[in-house]
Amino acid sequence: MPDPSSVAALKGVGPKLADRLLRLGIRTIVDVLLHLPLRYQDRTRLTPVGRLQPGAEAQIEAEVVGSEVTSRGRRFLLCHLADGTGVLTLRFFHFSPGQQQLLGQTGARLRCFGEVRQGYAGLEMIHPECRRISSDEPPAAACLTPFYPATAGLQQFTLRSLVEQALGCLDQAALLPELLPPAVLAQLQLPPIAEAVRLLHRPPAATALAELDSGRHPAQRRLAFEELLAHQLSLRRLRQRMKQHIAPPLAGNGGLTQRFLERLPFVLTAAQQRVLDEIAADLAQPRPMLRLLQGDVGSGKTVVAALAAIRAVETGAQTALMAPTELLAEQHYRNFNGWFSALGIEVAWLTGRLTGKARRMALDRLASGQIQVVVGTHALFQEHVAFAELALAIIDEQHRFGVHQRLALREKGRQGRGHPHQLIMTATPIPRTLAMSAYADLDTSVIDELPPGRQPVQTVAIPDSRRDEVIARIRQACRSGRQAYWVCPLIEESEALQCQAAAVTAERLTEILPELRIGLAHGRLPAATKETVMRLFTAGQLDLLVATTVIEVGVDVPNASLMIIENAERLGLAQLHQLRGRVGRGALASSCVLLYRPPLSQVAHNRLAALRECHDGFEIARRDLELRGPGEVLGARQSGEQILRVADLLRDQALLPTARQVADELLHTRPDCVEPLIRRWIGAGARYGEV
Numbered sequence: 126m127p128d129p130s131s132v133a134a135l136k137g138v139g140p141k142l143a144d145r146l147l148r149l150g151i152r153t154i155v156d157v158l159l160h161l162p163l164r165y166q167d168r169t170r171l172t173p174v175g176r177l178q179p180g181a182e183a184q185i186e187a188e189v190v191g192s193e194v195t196s197r198g199r200r201f202l203l204c205h206l207a208d209g210t211g212v213l214t215l216r217f218f219h220f221s222p223g224q225q226q227l228l229g230q231t232g233a234r235l236r237c238f239g240e241v242r243q244g245y246a247g248l249e250m251i252h253p254e255c256r257r258i259s260s261d262e263p264p265a266a267a268c269l270t271p272f273y274p275a276t277a278g279l280q281q282f283t284l285r286s287l288v289e290q291a292l293g294c295l296d297q298a299a300l301l302p303e304l305l306p307p308a309v310l311a312q313l314q315l316p317p318i319a320e321a322v323r324l325l326h327r328p329p330a331a332t333a334l335a336e337l338d339s340g341r342h343p344a345q346r347r348l349a350f351e352e353l354l355a356h357q358l359s360l361r362r363l364r365q366r367m368k369q370h371i372a373p374p375l376a377g378n379g380g381l382t383q384r385f386l387e388r389l390p391f392v393l394t395a396a397q398q399r400v401l402d403e404i405a406a407d408l409a410q411p412r413p414m415l416r417l418l419q420g421d422v423g424s425g426k427t428v429v430a431a432l433a434a435i436r437a438v439e440t441g442a443q444t445a446l447m448a449p450t451e452l453l454a455e456q457h458y459r460n461f462n463g464w465f466s467a468l469g470i471e472v473a474w475l476t477g478r479l480t481g482k483a484r485r486m487a488l489d490r491l492a493s494g495q496i497q498v499v500v501g502t503h504a505l506f507q508e509h510v511a512f513a514e515l516a517l518a519i520i521d522e523q524h525r526f527g528v529h530q531r532l533a534l535r536e537k538g539r540q541g542r543g544h545p546h547q548l549i550m551t552a553t554p555i556p557r558t559l560a561m562s563a564y565a566d567l568d569t570s571v572i573d574e575l576p577p578g579r580q581p582v583q584t585v586a587i588p589d590s591r592r593d594e595v596i597a598r599i600r601q602a603c604r605s606g607r608q609a610y611w612v613c614p615l616i617e618e619s620e621a622l623q624c625q626a627a628a629v630t631a632e633r634l635t636e637i638l639p640e641l642r643i644g645l646a647h648g649r650l651p652a653a654t655k656e657t658v659m660r661l662f663t664a665g666q667l668d669l670l671v672a673t674t675v676i677e678v679g680v681d682v683p684n685a686s687l688m689i690i691e692n693a694e695r696l697g698l699a700q701l702h703q704l705r706g707r708v709g710r711g712a713l714a715s716s717c718v719l720l721y722r723p724p725l726s727q728v729a730h731n732r733l734a735a736l737r738e739c740h741d742g743f744e745i746a747r748r749d750l751e752l753r754g755p756g757e758v759l760g761a762r763q764s765g766e767q768i769l770r771v772a773d774l775l776r777d778q779a780l781l782p783t784a785r786q787v788a789d790e791l792l793h794t795r796p797d798c799v800e801p802l803i804r805r806w807i808g809a810g811a812r813y814g815e816v
């Protein structure tokens with residue numbers, strides 16, 4: 126007995142077709158109904174030939190008044206048509222003798238659909254869809270003709286007929302029950318779901334095609350809203366479940382915090398203080414904190430993380446700080462150790478590279494609780510690492526980790542007195558709406574202020590041909606005791622070639638600038654070498670660091686005041702902003718040179734201009750979203766997890782705040798709707814609910 130809700134229950138769907146449908150994510154009849162057309166054609170009306178416009182698609186009906194096969198250069202068939210309002214030529218490059226006879230017969234009536242072009246001798250259609258008709262055929266289709274996203278071996282024709290059947294089922298069975306409360310529909314002025322689905326598959330002739338094409342028809346908004354709502358629900362429910370767990374309340378007497386702040390060479394900014402208060406309030410609760418910390422590059426997130434860790438230490442519990450790269454883990458370790466050792470707090474370092482006896486020792490001391498703070502990479506959670514009592518997990522540069530990793534981490538962290546509190550820090554600011562969808566399970570804190578005395582990094586774009594000037598700038602900066610970065614980003618597909626490019630650049634610069642101490646850092650160097658180089662640079666014992674984008678996130682050397690980015694035209698806005706953020710981290714006036722290879726494409730030009738004009742990471746993120754779309758902005762991993770079928774985060778962002786609000790309402794007032802909504806839209810792929 127086949128599952129009645131499965132596509133296999135539709136006529137004509139055998140294993141082979143089912144397989145192809147699966148490639149489009151279609152498993153059930155409901156999936157067929159939610160597989161919406163990409164675009165439509167208007168075959169509901171006939172356009173008089175005299176009113177055809179070049180560039181537009183149109184359907185015409187006309188009589189063949191003559192035809193010829195020409196062979197000037199290439200052989201083709203020309204059919205001349207007339208309908209009393211004008212004349213039009215059809216042009217075919219491929220045709221069989223049968224077609225030639227069928228289409229070329231003077232006096233035949235043809236109905237054609239195609240794009241109108243301006244030809245040499247008047248308007249033409251090239252290879253239109255065309256058929257002969259008799260005089261008693263109805264004038265045209267009743268609805269706009271849908272075109273569906275398809276895949277190899279799956280024709281529009283097949284999809285249309287499956288949809289036809291599915292729409293039939295929609296009428297008979299309650300396949301798509303209305304799950305949204307009437308008040309919500311009324312408030313948003315959205316149609317009921319069955320009506321929306323029917324309209325989108327079979328839009329009546331009068332439907333505004335332009336509105337459909339832009340994805341802003343109320344029926345489309347209805348489905349987009351419901352999909353966004355389903356995603357919100359799954360993440361909000363996850364949050365609700367997490368919040369039901371117990372966590373150790375972390376509220377010490379503040380003694381260590383006091384001593385930490387007294388030793389700090391600066392005063393927290395008002396924004397840092399505010400964010401810290403938000404975190405402290407969460408940590409004091411017996412429920413796990415789930416908080417996202419956003420702040421622009423250089424806004425001082427690390428010290429906030431350290432202060433959160435101190436809260437845990439004050440109550441005798443452990444903190445783990447996870448960074449996305451070894452390099453960053455190393456730097457955080459150095460920072461934390463510098464701050465904490467004076468306070469008698471034990472900090473350890475644990476990455477995949479720590480092996481043998483040193484590793485065993487670290488693990489033992491972690492398990493016994495001797496180590497209060499551990500810094501590492503994801504190895505911290507992937508491998509069998511036991512904590513005495515992990516109370517706080519801090520994840521730095523979150524955009525490199527996806528929702529799944531976040532979940533895995535929560536699972537691993539469960540031990541002792543409950544679930545650990547979680548603080549997640551993003552390297553790159555994310556536009557509000559994106560954050561709202563990707564991090565719907567988290568509360569958000571924003572550091573919206575830079576430490577005092579920072580000057581905007583003066584940014585210039587210079588063509589490659591003026592390298593000499595750039596080199597002179599480096600010489601000058603280093604002569605006056607500053608340091609500089611020279612970044613060689615990805616120009617080759619392979620990492621090996623990229624590293625080689627950096628090595629070659631370092632060699633050349635060493636020849637040209639023999640008086641400077643130049644270091645090289647890239648992903649292919651032995652870790653120990655890389656660390657030594659970074660340590661020397663941090664300590665001011667190197668003047669110039671030539672590097673690949675390994676230094677993209679987090680590296681903090683306040684004395685560096687000059688950043689050169691080669692092939693800047695190849696990089697995205699957010700990444701450029703990240704790289705630029707390596708300078709301007711102290712009170713020094715800093716600059717960033719974007720070296721590019723002309724000619725610049727329009728997009729690249731806009732990007733470099735945006736970077737020159739704009740210094741606020743949130744504004745840059747907003748522009749980046751417009752330039753690249755949400756998938757790219759969130760990073761491949763995350764977007765891969767967040768595939769939306771109907772909604773478009775950019776186009777539909779105005780719906781998000783309401784979706785969030787309605788999600789929270791439904792979770793309280795209509796829990797019965799929650800599961801069906803999630804199942805409808807996320808279906809078997811609902812991996813969010815597994816906690």
Ligand code: ADP
Pocket residue numbers: 391392393394397420421422423424425426427428576577679681683710
């Ligand atoms: P990010 O938010 O990019 O991770 P960091 O935490 O690395 O930024 O901080 C950038 C630099 O600013 C560091 O050198 C840090 O010591 C310094 N810093 C942080 N907070 C302040 C502050 N309130 N006043 C002055 N300098 C600060």
Ligand code: MG
Pocket residue numbers: 426427679
């Ligand atoms: Mg950082």
